[in-house]
Amino acid sequence: MKIIEKYQEEIQDLAIKSAHYIGDFAIRISFSDGAEKLVDFKPFLNANNHPEIKKYEKEENFKQFKIVNGNLDWNDFELCFPFEDLYHNTILHEESSAIS
Numbered sequence: 001m002k003i004i005e006k007y008q009e010e011i012q013d014l015a016i017k018s019a020h021y022i023g024d025f026a027i028r029i030s031f032s033d034g035a036e037k038l039v040d041f042k043p044f045l046n047a048n049n050h051p052e053i054k055k056y057e058k059e060e061n062f063k064q065f066k067i068v069n070g071n072l073d074w075n076d077f078e079l080c081f082p083f084e085d086l087y088h089n090t091i092l093h094e095e096s097s098a099i100s
Contacts, residue, residue, distance in 0.1 A: 015071075029086055
């Protein structure tokens with residue numbers, strides 16, 4: 001037998017339970033399964049040139065996130081990170097930015 005496609009295992013009922021701004025664009029995130037991640041968003045913000053995202057390089061704007069439907073959200077989905085990306089550290093594909 002040969003596996004021709006590999007599917008990513010789905011994480012059911014996973015959501016962000018709490019998120020606390022630590023400083024310097026880092027947020028400590030607790031997930032519903034008990035996992036915790038410290039995510040550094042600075043590399044993502046610095047690498048992005050979109051004007052609606054650039055405004056979040058100002059710390060006072062970045063700190064205004066909310067948890068909406070289990071995801072991190074800024075200003076009614078102007079900037080949003082799905083919990084799956086944060087859980088698996090895939091907000092930047094080239095470099096690792098989360099510390100487990």
